[in-house]
Amino acid sequence: MSASAELFAIATSRLGKRFDQIMALDGLDLGVARGIIFGLLGPNGAGKSTAIKILTTLLDASGGSAQVAGFDVAKEPVEVRRRIGYVPQLLSADGALTATENLNLSARLYGLRGAERAARVRDALAFAGLDGVADKLVRTYSGGMVRRLEIAQATLHGPEVLFLDEPTSGLDPVARHTVWDRLLELRRSRGMTILITTHDMEEADVLCDELAILHRGRLAAVGSPAALKAQVGPEADLEDVFAHFSGAVMDQGGRFRDIRESRGTLQRLG
């Protein structure tokens, strides 16, 4: 394992993906330290889901390279798959099955057997807070319960790196908090590295140790929520950061430094 693989759970180098005329990813360089919750932000179409699909070996890149958990996604996809969990943007649990049945399916997929499988499924139900409804059909669950089940399914095999594509979109504030709580628990108790995408700036601020903002397949900014806010201005919140790095200012062709300086000037004058 290289030195960078020891430091980084995820590393990409000039990663590119072209769909016909669209450059969905355009030379993305990203390093995600081990054991943190990392948020990938960016407007619709920025390339977030494309990046996740390449990192989870579901899609081939058209340029550059990426390592996950120390292995190359293109050259060693089986090693990568063993070490990751993935919760996709669209629902993945089967509504016609119970929570126990969904978990048993995932456990079988990961090659877990016998007493170990039963124990892992039991732990996963407790982790997801679904013990009491384990034998009810998932289609009767609330959105938050389904998401917690999906997180439990994706982590049954104890992955090093967990990818979640918009895990809380469409959830009410209480359900959203129960999902955050489960992700914080995975980081705390298992030292898991977690990469999420989100359009929710509160979620990015509260949950993530570090953020990257994608814009048209390129990295527009990277840093802790506090560092990014400080870059934009003394009063800036993450909504300002998002608008600054991915919004109209960039489309008008302004360079970051110019914008920052003019904002600073306005603030001094104002």
Ligand SMILES: Nc1ncnc2c1ncn2[C@@H]1O[C@H](COP(=O)(O)OP(=O)(O)OP(=O)(O)O)[C@@H](O)[C@H]1O
């Ligand atoms: N299979 C595909 N074929 C053609 N174009 C695609 C395909 N998948 C994605 N794209 C295009 O690539 C770009 C990036 O899409 P992607 O889904 O990665 O964005 P995203 O950041 O996840 O957006 P959202 O916030 O809406 O989920 C978009 O322009 C999209 O239309």
Ligand SMILES: [Mg+2]
């Ligand atoms: Mg997406």
